[in-house]
Amino acid sequence: MKKLEGKMIATGGIIGIIAALLVKFGNPVNMGVCVACFFRDIAGGLGLHRAQVVQYLRPEIPGFILGSFGMAKAKGEFKSRGGATPLIRFILGFFLMVGALVFLGCPLRMILRLANGDLNALVGLVGYAAGIAVGIEFLKRGFTLGKSTAQPAASGYTMPVLALGILGLLIAAPAFVFFSESGPGAMKAPMLMSLGAGLLIGAMLQRTRLCTAGGFRDAMLIKDFHYLWGLIGIFVFALAGNLVFNFEAFKLGFAGQPIAHTEHIWNFLGMALAGVTAVLLGGCPLRQTILAGEGDSDAAVTILGLIAGAAFAHNFGLAASANGVPLNGKIAVIIGFIVVLIIGVSVVQHVNRQSIATRSKKEGGASVGI
Amino acid sequence: MDYYCVMTFNSTSHALNFEKLFKGRGIAVRLMPVPRQVSSSCGTAAELPCQLREEIQKLCHQQHIEYDEVHMIHHKQQKNWFADWIKK
Numbered sequence: 001m002k003k004l005e006g007k008m009i010a011t012g013g014i015i016g017i018i019a020a021l022l023v024k025f026g027n028p029v030n031m032g033v034c035v036a037c038f039f040r041d042i043a044g045g046l047g048l049h050r051a052q053v054v055q056y057l058r059p060e061i062p063g064f065i066l067g068s069f070g071m072a073k074a075k076g077e078f079k080s081r082g083g084a085t086p087l088i089r090f091i092l093g094f095f096l097m098v099g100a101l102v103f104l105g106c107p108l109r110m111i112l113r114l115a116n117g118d119l120n121a122l123v124g125l126v127g128y129a130a131g132i133a134v135g136i137e138f139l140k141r142g143f144t145l146g147k148s149t150a151q152p153a154a155s156g157y158t159m160p161v162l163a164l165g166i167l168g169l170l171i172a173a174p175a176f177v178f179f180s181e182s183g184p185g186a187m188k189a190p191m192l193m194s195l196g197a198g199l200l201i202g203a204m205l206q207r208t209r210l211c212t213a214g215g216f217r218d219a220m221l222i223k224d225f226h227y228l229w230g231l232i233g234i235f236v237f238a239l240a241g242n243l244v245f246n247f248e249a250f251k252l253g254f255a256g257q258p259i260a261h262t263e264h265i266w267n268f269l270g271m272a273l274a275g276v277t278a279v280l281l282g283g284c285p286l287r288q289t290i291l292a293g294e295g296d297s298d299a300a301v302t303i304l305g306l307i308a309g310a311a312f313a314h315n316f317g318l319a320a321s322a323n324g325v326p327l328n329g330k331i332a333v334i335i336g337f338i339v340v341l342i343i344g345v346s347v348v349q350h351v352n353r354q355s356i357a358t359r360s361k362k363e364g365g366a367s368v369g370i
Numbered sequence: 371m372d373y374y375c376v377m378t379f380n381s382t383s384h385a386l387n388f389e390k391l392f393k394g395r396g397i398a399v400r401l402m403p404v405p406r407q408v409s410s411s412c413g414t415a416a417e418l419p420c421q422l423r424e425e426i427q428k429l430c431h432q433q434h435i436e437y438d439e440v441h442m443i444h445h446k447q448q449k450n451w452f453a454d455w456i457k458k
Contacts, residue, residue, distance in 0.1 A: 144381030147438075209406055221382070222401035222414060282413065351381070359434055 005229045011208045012233025018197045019112050019234075020241025022060075025189040029249045029258040030113045032238075033060060033201065035285040036097055036106035039303070040310035040319075041185055042166065045178050048307065049314035053183025057170040059191050061289065062163035063198015068206040068293030069160040070199070077206075080156025082297030084146040088343055089298055092277045093305025094312070095336035096285065099273030101310065101319040102266055102329045103127075104259055106285045107212035107274060111231060113260065115238035117252035120260050120267050127268035131275020132216045138344040139221070142351040143280060148298055156295030159303065163293075167195070184259060206294060211287035213278035259322060266325040266333070273336045280344065372445040375420040378408060378438040385414040388435050397422060408441050 019032030031037055037054075044055030072078040100106045103124050105113060110128060113121035135143075169177050170191065180186040188194065204210075208230065215227035242250055254262050261267070278284045281302055283291065288306070291299035313319040318329040379385040385401055392399040397419070404415040418426055423440050430437055 139382040140386055142381060142383040144383070147380050207406070209403070214403065218403055218414075224402055226403055351383075355436075 004226065008208060008210065008226060008230035009233035009236075011204050011210055012230035012235075013237035014204060015108075015201055015210075016112075016115065016234045016237030016239070017241045018201060019238050020245045022189045022194065022197055023242075023249070024245040025193055026187055027189050027194075028184040028187040029246070030116050030118060031105070031109060031184065031187075031259065032112060033197070034105050034109035034112070035061070035064075035289060036100035036306070036310070037109060037184070039097070039285070039306050040101065040314070041180075043307050043310040044180070044185060044314070045169075047176065047178055048311035050178075051314040051319075052178075052185075053180050054185040054314070055178040055180045056185045056188060057166050057177065057179075058188075059167060059170060059195040060198035060201075062167045063195045063200075064202035064205070064286070064289045065159055065163040065293040067199035067202020067204075068290040069163075069202075071203040071206040072294035075207075078156065078295045080151045080153050080295040080297070081148040082151045082155055082301070084148040084298050085347075086298060086301040088145060088347070089281060089302045090305035090308070091339065091343065092281050093288070093302040094309035095340060096274050096277040096281070097306045097309030098313055098318055098329075098332050098336050099131075099270045099277065100285070101270075101313045102325055102333050103270030103274065104261065104320050107271070107278065108234070108284070108286050110271060111212070111234050112238050113257070115235050116242050116246075117250050118257040118260055119252070119254050120257060120262055120264070123264045123267040124271040127271035128212075128275040129216055129220075130268070131272035131277075132213060132279050133220060134272070135276040135279025136217060136221050138276075138280060138348060139217075141348045142355070143344060143347050144351060145280070145282070145298070145347070148296065151297055155297045158297065159292040159300045202290060202293060205286065205290045209287075209290075212284040213275065213281075214283060214287065216275070217279050261320055261322060261324045263320075263324050266320065266330060269333050269337075270320070270325075273333055273340070276340055277336075280340070373420070373442055374417055374445070375423050375440060375442050376402070376405060376408065376415045376417050377423075377426070377440050378404060378415045379413070380436065380438050382414045384436045385416055388416055388430070388437065391429070391433055391435055392418075392426065397426070399426075405441075405443055407443050 022032035038058040038061045041056045041058050045057040110121045110124045210230040215231045218224040219228045288299040288302045317326050318332040400417045404413045
């Protein structure tokens with residue numbers, strides 16, 4: 001068992017160090033790796049939203065997908081599969097992104113922010129755990145998005161091909177693609193370095209299945225700390241990496257943190273929304289990206305939901321900024337909770353009806369004779 | 371080669387029902403993340419004593435505990451430099 005823990009800490013540690021290095025070489029501070037932010041930047045780069053400061057076709061994301069794809073192919077684990085309640089996945093992915101952009105970062109960036117002294121991320125962490133606890137209550141009552149089934153090859157190859165397309169657009173840089181000239185979108189590590197980091201992380205995570213939501217969920221639900229060790233590895237090594245490579249950017253406190261705000265309630269609620277949606281989806285945005293690379297088209301639909309969520313978040317003025325959370329963003333988070341609650345109750349009711357139906361069918365034969 | 375058995379489920383609540391049933395009967399079952407040899411989902415599985423697996427499956431049918439499959443997993447002896455290093 002000890003050996004596995006070492007492996008998880010090592011995986012997390014490499015991600016933490018890569019994140020610190022990407023910041024050193026140009027990515028925005030505390031955003032060495034951020035899955036939500038990078039999908040948001042890609043949505044901007046494709047012109048799906050027009051927030052001029054967050055538009056860039058981040059090569060890390062195609063890296064995650066293709067790294068996972070390559071590793072899954074090499075190990076014979078690539079399987080085209082899907083068909084497990086895709087529309088609900090899209091909606092959950094959408095609101096996961098809304099929650100993340102109100103907090104300003106996905107769960108991975110939350111850990112990286114914490115590792116750079118940003119205590120607002122601690123509030124986010126408590127919110128994330130609270131959201132996961134709510135999600136677990138739904139799981140206990142029977143919530144499931146069903147079992148995926150084998151699908152045509154074209155379905156599983158969609159995301160890897162899309163990843164290649166994004167890389168192609170990044171390199172060709174046609175006029176219809178947007179690149180930020182200022183702001184976080186203009187801050188970037190060299191393209192090949194970002195891509196290489198993405199490929200490495202993608203390949204590693206395909207092997208280890210590390211998932212930020214899974215880490216907390218398993219710790220709370222079944223007292224299993226396998227994935228949590230990986231998260232601890234990310235935190236410890238990102239902290240060490242930041243102190244070594246980005247010492248001048250390290251700052252302990254709430255105020256004046258990079259790409260962050262101090263509205264505690266909304267840091268809490270934003271991450272709580274991300275937590276509950278991630279648990280219901282069976283994985284955080286990072287995990288969904290890895291799964292999409294290994295042929296899971298349900299995860300691919302979730303990613304489309306994330307991208308749509310990011311586009312709406314900026315088009316409708318929902319996303320937070322260093323100035324705080326706009327009113328629209330607050331309303332969107334509340335709508336998100338209502339929608340998630342309705343989905344949760346609806347699925348649980350459906351599952352319970354199904355199980356009563358199959359039971360009465362099984363027992364039906366016996367009762368006739370009585 | 372070392373091995374152990376796991377049962378996979380279609381939903382987490384099935385796994386929880388399973389645990390409740392067998393813990394109460396004093397059978398050593400333990401919930402765990404699904405081992406990657408079986409599936410790469412982010413879900414929950416249960417480790418169980420291999421010699422009891424047929425009995426357990428029978429009891430699951432009787433008690434309406436839904437499960438997916440039972441797998442036998444072989445431990446592979448792998449070298450991992452980092453894990454060795456951490457242990458030092």
